[in-house]
Amino acid sequence: MRMSRMLLRTLRDAPGDAEVASHRLLVRGGYIRRVASGVYTFLPLGQRVLAKISQIVREEMNRAGAQEILMPVLQPRELWEQSGRVESLGPEVYSAFETECRGADFVLGPTHEEVVTAMVSADVDSYRDLPVTVYQIQSKFRGEARPRYGLLRGREFIMKDAYSFDESPAGMKESYKAQYDAYCAVFDRCGLPYVPVEAQSGAIGGDVNHEFMVPSDIGEDQFARCTSCDYSANTEAAQSAPREPTPSVSTEDLVTHHTPDRPGIDLVVEFFAARNLAASGMLKCIAVLDEKGEPVVILVPGDRDVIVPSGMRAFADADFARHPELIRGYIGPMGLQERGVRVLADHAVAVGRPWVTGANKHDHHVTGATLGRDFEVDEWGSFATVAPGDPCPRCRRPLELVRSVEAGHVFQLGLRYSTTMPGATFTAENGEDQPFWMGCYGIGVSRLVAVIAEANHDEAGLTWPSQVAPFDLHLIPLGAERSPEVAEAAQRIYDELTAVGVDVLYDDRDASAGVKFADADLIGLPIQVVVGKKGLDRGVVERKIRATGTRDEVPVDEAAAMLAAL
């Protein structure tokens, strides 16, 4: 590609809205341009990177036995009503992308479980046709509350999504394993460090699932990882072994204290400062509504956050108004069952010491609240987040929290869609209709552009790994306008490399050496080849490895052959 003819403008100054390095450099280097918040155009360079990543994904999907299809962006709203996800995902997610086309209601697809289930239901009737896994690489739409960091979190983005259909749970697990392995191969080939972590499924539904996390400073997620064994899980799903109870500073008996204007753990800790109360000595009581809209209180130690189980949601102001028995800031677990409130508790609450907690009375807290004497728990589970240093659930060594970006996610969906969508069944060997056992698998393809850029850059610009670089090599003639030798040598190298299939970006612009070098470093192709009068006089051209800055010289006559061999 001749640079003089490419749609490319590099910028010396990054736009003010670009916060992080990957975003700044992708814009400055002429890879992407912003159209609206969280919406980007891929310019020729950016499109090439996207194509490289897509091709890697495509090859690994095909290798795993998945078949490529293309589903529409526009999806009938009716399908989402059938699966029940219009409600569960919430109007705030979809209202922005609902649209009307000739009187029919559509959504711009945020994902394709409904469409693919409907399609496979119609075209797959027999167990003989199973298993089948399909995938597509396509634009997706999400009503992101806050798009951020350029391509990292957008309202429109490109995703690879795959869906597997099996006749049994065992088959589903095999399809899942094939995708899981394919994901490892994709991230390996992209040159990214990644950690598959156990995760919660959230709104998609289903059981077993893993997130593929790439540790990164700009990550918006965290996962917990054992410093000793290979346990890792995202913060929603992470568990810890029981911690050593901290010495209690509570009272033996249940005592009520007047604690005016002290809603919240921190304020109560402050109030009892004289007793050396720590947040871990408090019992945090969070009011939520369960699937049926019934009030539930979840108990966790005061120095931990509550993980609200999927299907439940935390109280809003209006919910407190409807449930006067639960006083915001002063909830305690005592006597809740009698008032029709179910009590769930994290395992860490079972240590059986007296707690400091709310008194169910405005401006009052209690000390000495004791499990089994003062309050009861209806259901135990893992409801508390983990913190650095918590013991690993497998080996009890300390856990650490790692900031990271979610680059991929694989789910075993089970029968979530095949039992809610009409006719999502096949005829089994015994002649009976059975629902499909499904899995779904996503990779943020456009997000990977940002993640790879973030992991591969320096002060001067990008430093692409060769597998995803937009071109293989940057050919930089210096002063070709003044030196026929330079022009001729560069042109010959360009022709010879191009002839053998090397993708060359040829800087044939009439620009100064400084401009060409600066742009080459910014654009960040793995190898730069400089053809200049100085070198040609000695019969050589120079080669620079962008990522390391290493330079060496290559005889001009052998240049093309040597460079093509890389």
Add this chain to the structure above:
RNA sequence: CGGGGAGUAGCGCAGUUCGGCAGCGCACCUGCUUUGGGAGCAGGAGGCCGCGGGUUCAAAUCCCGCCUCCCCGACCA
């Protein structure tokens, strides 16, 4: 959705306090010089000062409304 900040040429910004010709750097066009790490000189083009209304002889600037963008926060009692 709550709080804060910002919209002036493709990009980065000044000008707004105190109303009076629309500015600077980069980029772009023409010419000459220069030529191995973002060159110099000369000339030139490019603006709905976010949008709408109002005040005024006069509005980028003051007032009202709206839009867009960025940052922080957003169930943790």
